[in-house]
Amino acid sequence: MRNKYLVHLYAKRVELExxxxxxxxxxxxxxxxxxxxxxxxxxxxxxxxxxxxxxxxSEHSY
Numbered sequence: 001m002r003n004k005y006l007v008h009l010y011a012k013r014v015e016l017e018x019x020x021x022x023x024x025x026x027x028x029x030x031x032x033x034x035x036x037x038x039x040x041x042x043x044x045x046x047x048x049x050x051x052x053x054x055x056x057x058s059e060h061s062y
């Protein structure tokens with residue numbers, strides 16, 4: 001069960017990182033409102049997921 005959840009977290013992090021890259025690219029090409037909070041929100045969620053992954057991986061290493 002924990003492994004499935006960990007795989008889910010990895011996939012979710014990749015998805016969010018892709019969305020962040022797209023958001024940044026849109027800004028570079030002038031196609032998006034940068035100050036809408038999207039970038040900060042994505043970065044925060046990526047950090048939260050990364051922290052959760054680290055905890056699960058450290059528990060699994062015992």
